[in-house]
Amino acid sequence: MKLLIKSLALAASLSFAAGTAFADNLPIKFTLDWKAQGPHSWFYLAKEKGYFADEGLDVTIDQGEGSSAAVTRVMSGTYDAGFGDINALIRAAAKAPDEAPVMVYLVYNGAPFAIISKKDGDVQSLKDLEGKTVAAPTGSATFQLFPALAEANGFDAGKVELLNASQNLIEQMLVRGQADAIAQFGQTSYMNFIAMDLDPNEDFNWFYYSDNGLDLYSNGIIVSKKLIEDHPEAVEGLVAAINRAIMDVVADPEVGIDALVAIEPLTDTGLEAERLQYTIDNQLETAETAEIGLGDLDTQRLGNSIQMNADLESFDRLPEASAIFDGSFLPEKSERMLPAAN
Template sequence: MRKPTRRGVLGAALAAPFLAPPSRAQGLTPLRFILDWKAQGPHAWYYLAQSRGYFREAGLDVTIDQGEGSAAAVTRVMSGAYDAGFGDINAVIQNAAQRPGEQPVMVYLVYNRAPYAIIARADGPVRSLKDLEGRQLGAPAGSATARMFPALAARNGVDPAKVRMAAIQPNLVEQMLVQGQVDAIAQFSGTSYMNFVGMGRDPEKDFRWFFYSDMGLDQYSNGVLVSQALLRNRPEAVRGLVAAINRAIRDVAADPDAGIAELKRVEPLTDPAIEKRRMLYMLRAQMTTPETEALGLGDLDDRRLEGAMATVVQTYGLSRTPAASEVFRRDFLPAREARRLPALAG
């Protein structure tokens, strides 16, 4: 059985486009930011950047809303509902190919190693990806993991047309797998791992894990993305946003309890023990890699990005391959030394 402990891991219908409403805070630029998911441990740094005044120091009045999936976050920014967000780079690639000039652009990569996984019950019928054919795979409607499943299937001889996809409410994904209502789920590993712990299950003994990154799909994943309007009209706001988030990530890595305390303040129902473990899981598994050691958090390898784009273009039969600059811009990154994670505490 594959265990997820390798590498030592544990509003309104549509808001007006950027610049439409005046800021309530004198002299600050208003900015709406959407997360990829409900508030969890790996979102603590966004709230910390807000509470410690890092956004304000950058001249920003940031409103943070929870999201409904990594791919959905890209769509919400692209629609003009949000100025920036935390979403999936592969969805950016797809939109850049299909609707060039409208797609958001990633300016700070957070998850250097994609946390995509197919998860099945250890006592269930899915013992290999091929076993998904003729069975039901569940995932939230806005899931980047589900969106990238056809690419995973193609790499592993699976016919995605033979896999029945079920859209599940975000809070019911793991529950439906445990209850046998679906045969497997497509989910972020850190999300499911800790949700299983919270349900009193043993993530390593009770489930089989099929990691995309171990099965021929070496994609990047989530990062900070901004709208074309923000990029064009307020580049200084983009620079300030990136600097504030980078600073807060380093703060939380050095003092995880401070980040979890802020998350608890924002979401009183937060289980601090569970969310701290989830946050450390993501820091160690997805954010600390040989590549981030070399390049610093936030940046990426251009050749690897080209390979990731080729995978998306081939999987979806897209008519064009976008230029790397349409997908990712490193212009706004702080100096490399400022993007090195400190030794993780906790």
């Protein structure tokens, strides 16, 4: 009986200690850029496998409303960190330097921004957009950068009607003829068309910004200045945990999809596996990441993006590259080199 009591006491003590340790983890509110999809699986895997907890963090992940909106959410103080667009961050840093977040890990080295039209429609070139209607989600970075695409390709963005639309209706609006084109992330629409039993390559025209004069970076891990100032060790831990999970998913995408299904049981696993692989192949694996590793960036290329956004928005002040991206929290380059898939 005494042995049983001691065992129960020990178990209670261990349980209390574990609960106390969990309670001591720093709470971090993290916003995605979009609804949970394959390319978000590494965030959920980092939580599921305890990578955040290993770094002393208790991370809550919420779904988002667009890459630009993620920047706004962190700026407002509602979220400590998130997955947002670096171009939206540049504009925020120019207008509100004290409140703007900082990117600490670039995920989408290759930008996914695209204008998409129907193969049998009226938009067969970017210049055909004049006098037409383009739909995009309100918080979309692709939507925000549309005027820069127009300037680079010699058409008047002012002659294009831009429609704000719900994120789950974009592709349907194009297919039904309610919009002549859409501004969207490539991997999002590509897989959504497949889900609609359409052929993305045969049924649609794809005008990627990166192929039409805009060599841009895109989404990465952004954190508030307050988090950097108050808990720099937490920023380093957040980056380390996410990097660790990304490497796991790139090596074996199935583990990422499993983590996603645990959060979203109704996930179309086949579709999201394709979306995930598409993103890895096009946004993560680039000539630049093969040289410098994922997470880091080229300062000159970033400088060009800053100037492009400044020309677009007529900034009163030009933010320094260091105000946009801080690479001091990155793991060693050897830990950021993308592995070969299993």
